[in-house]
Amino acid sequence: MSTPAAATAETEGVAARARALTKAYGTGETAVLALDSVDVDIARGRFTAVMGPSGSGKSTLMHCLAGLDSVSAGQVWLGDTEITGLKERELTRLRRDRIGFMFQAFNLLPTLTAAENITLPMDIAGRKPDREWLEQVIDTLGLRDRLKHRPAQLSGGQQQRVACARALASRPELIFADEPTGNLDSRAGAEVLTFLREAVDRLGQTVVMVTHDPVAAGRADLVLFLADGRIVDEMPRPTAEAVLDRLRLFSGGPGTDAATAEDGTPDFDPLRKG
Ligand SMILES: Nc1ncnc2c1ncn2[C@@H]1O[C@H](COP(=O)(O)OP(=O)(O)OP(=O)(O)O)[C@@H](O)[C@H]1O
Numbered sequence: 001m002s003t004p005a006a007a008t009a010e011t012e013g014v015a016a017r018a019r020a021l022t023k024a025y026g027t028g029e030t031a032v033l034a035l036d037s038v039d040v041d042i043a044r045g046r047f048t049a050v051m052g053p054s055g056s057g058k059s060t061l062m063h064c065l066a067g068l069d070s071v072s073a074g075q076v077w078l079g080d081t082e083i084t085g086l087k088e089r090e091l092t093r094l095r096r097d098r099i100g101f102m103f104q105a106f107n108l109l110p111t112l113t114a115a116e117n118i119t120l121p122m123d124i125a126g127r128k129p130d131r132e133w134l135e136q137v138i139d140t141l142g143l144r145d146r147l148k149h150r151p152a153q154l155s156g157g158q159q160q161r162v163a164c165a166r167a168l169a170s171r172p173e174l175i176f177a178d179e180p181t182g183n184l185d186s187r188a189g190a191e192v193l194t195f196l197r198e199a200v201d202r203l204g205q206t207v208v209m210v211t212h213d214p215v216a217a218g219r220a221d222l223v224l225f226l227a228d229g230r231i232v233d234e235m236p237r238p239t240a241e242a243v244l245d246r247l248r249l250f251s252g253g254p255g256t257d258a259a260t261a262e263d264g265t266p267d268f269d270p271l272r273k274g
Pocket residue numbers: 025026032033034052053054055056057058059060061
């Protein structure tokens with residue numbers, strides 16, 4: 001139904017949206033079209049995984065949706081706010097207030113305790129954390145007895161959980177996670193995925209995760225498959241096996257130089273879709 005109420009409900013269900021999102025790097029012969037007119041809706045309160053071969057545009061998509069990178073053409077909204085066209089200062093505030101990041105580049109500070117690391121972005125922004133929410137995040141992530149530890153005294157999985165808590169602390173509208181299980185062994189990786197799932201299921205958060213790992217993607221509600229800067233497929237209610245099968249289906253097509261990416265992920269060719 002296209003009643004105003006239904007229209008509002010539809011918008012409310014979308015945490016981020018892109019239309020004809022295009023991103024080119026460089027000019028002339030060296031130009032790279034990293035994103036080629038991408039349309040995407042990120043559902044609120046859901047866990048979305050983004051997969052695709054190396055260089056397919058996953059990080060670029062995440063950076064453009066998060067307002068970390070400018071777009072060459074098209075539009076991006078965070079909730080109802082169009083972020084394309086915002087000035088850098090407005091973008092900085094929007095990222096700080098409305099987005100949580102779990103990126104390798106934003107590692108934990110070694111001299112701070114887990115508790116201090118969790119609230120650092122809010123401390124820098126001069127914002128007081130909502131104590132009740134923070135306690136809930138800490139308990140959900142099982143960090144209660146680790147709060148006074150420094151990163152070096154924590155396992156890799158525990159460090160990622162602290163990074164997850166830091167991303168959740170300000171109760172952002174949207175959390176972006178870039179390979180959150182990338183440096184972890186499978187047990188620690190599974191643990192982090194469980195906590196991201198709980199952030200969605202129990203705390204109602206919205207998570208977008210870039211991953212090469214079919215097991216990680218299998219924990220999401222929806223997997224978006226990117227190739228050559230385009231979304232070429234999506235899979236609701238994925239399982240690791242189904243994701244792997246889909247990647248295999250796409251792999252080794254004509255014109256692909258290598259059927260397997262550097263990290264062992266099967267590469268795929270969008271032309272063979274269907
Ligand atoms: N700052 C940049 N300058 C020039 N080209 C870039 C830049 N960032 C990305 N690219 C190019 O854009 C394309 C998409 O890159 P992107 O990092 O989004 O891919 P990805 O799918 O995240 O890859 P990976 O899985 O290897 O991290 C690639 O061809 C890449 O070389």
